[in-house]
Amino acid sequence: MSGRANSRSARRGIGDHLILALVLALSIAMIAPALWVIGLSLKDNHELMANPNSVFHPPYVIDNYVNILYGGGVIRWILNSLIVSVGLTFGTLLLSSLAGYGFARLNFRGRDILFIVVLFGLAVPEQAVIVARHQIFSLLKFHNTYHGIILPGLSNAFGVFLMTQYFRAIPKELDEAALIDNASRFKIFWKVLLPLTLPAQATLGIFTFLLSWNDYFWPLISATEKSMYTLTVGMASMQVNFAQSEGVGFLMAQAVFAGAPIFIVYLFFQKYIVTAVSGAAMK
């Protein structure tokens, strides 16, 4: 009896070690490319040219990072990305909250049909509308402007869906009590219910910001002037004449510099970001 139990726990032990070894091997595969790129960014460009393997030993220098401040458009592109992402995030929060309250709480003709139509919007991939959108924006002369990059994101139905669900979960007694006090609809929304939706606002806000910050396709076709590039498009434009131009170390420093802001945000808000992204996927 005890022998059988022992052999089972021994087998468990071997299995656990195998799984752990496999997971650790995978985590090395995850982290090695990133560490290696950080290493490259800290090397002198000429030394790297002469011997690519010099990345594995010192001396390491920060010259490449200093050079970012003097040349290249990275800082401008980070600024553009910030304007676009913050603009889209606040726009989405405002529109989705208003619409979510309307769909969840208020009665008007055609409400249920409209809501179903909006839900269908969730199933439309960006590529199905992007060609026509681009033509419309060309006619309106919206390309190479901030609003031109921001506006398409405002049509995303996910926020409305999320906020409607959230408003529905709030007990109705709260607004009925306020109605008795003769508060206006807008006042109830703004003063009573909106503060209760802060967790959903945070989730939606983080999700929208991340999606907008990392968006590539629409900014690529809409922001074609170098000064209007977002960070993703700008970084991509530098890869084209990669390596021969300013040196591998400098290029990698720019990649690290460009990736750092979102990565630091991730380190601090990891829990919220994971909840936001997985919640959005499960819609």
Next chain:
Amino acid sequence: MTNRSDASARRRKAAGADAPDWRNALFVAPYLFFFATLLVFPLFWGIWLSFHKADIFTSGPFVGLGNYIRLFNDAVFLRSVGNTFYFVFLTVPALALLGLFLALSLNSNSRLATILRGLFFSSSVLSVTIVTLIWRFVFIPQYGLLAAIYKLFDAEAPSFLTDPSLAMIAIAITTIWWCIGLPMMLFLAALQQIPADIYEAAALDNASRWRTLTSITLPSIRRTFVLVVIIQIVMQFQLFGQAWLMTRGGPNNVTRPIVLHIYDLAFRRWDVGLGAAASEVLFALILAAAMIQYLMSRSAGERS
């Protein structure tokens, strides 16, 4: 007395509040404006364009199914459809199975598991540009990380991104590295939902670990598995950035996906009508794939 009149006033007010009122629609109007102009209208305008010979500003003459006929006679487009399916085939099973494996092994509160979960999700917050910059350099011959590893074994690394048989695999590896976080997190969330007392009962019955996994854990998260596969199919069908930035669709179009073809037609050659037609084909393919997957999972569920 006062109580009763209060209650009736409340009821009257509540009834009045529930009556349809067009002013209530003002709350949804701002969003619906953007929804209608930037999603619904472009969706139909795109279908309209796909039947016309259009350029950057105007839709020209009506050509009926001409664009679609041109597409299906275009070897490069057909190739891009095949490439996209190949890419989905390379990435989706790997993402689902690896994600499941990681979720099963990291589903604990230990410090190591917490850190590793954070690590495996961390690449997902990077943009496609940074991911491809990293991996292009991992794959580059002579200078790359893989070249350095091959050299440790005195071997010469192939040039992954220019070898026709390896290029798509290299893009798939990059994509798996980038996207593995989401499936893992979705599976973890599902694992947390399984009630602990089922496991306790299994432990009392002295059920083996394998038995517990196959008869409790996996059946409980079947729905999540289907969800993960559908999400990944829809996402990976839209491959663009990795292929565009790592290989430009080459060598010899072997890594050219549908979206890259759409980009090329509509925004580089400005054959907007043809690009619109290609995007409608992609839309139909995505809908069909998701639908088939959903129906298959439902009929499988009914059988069991």
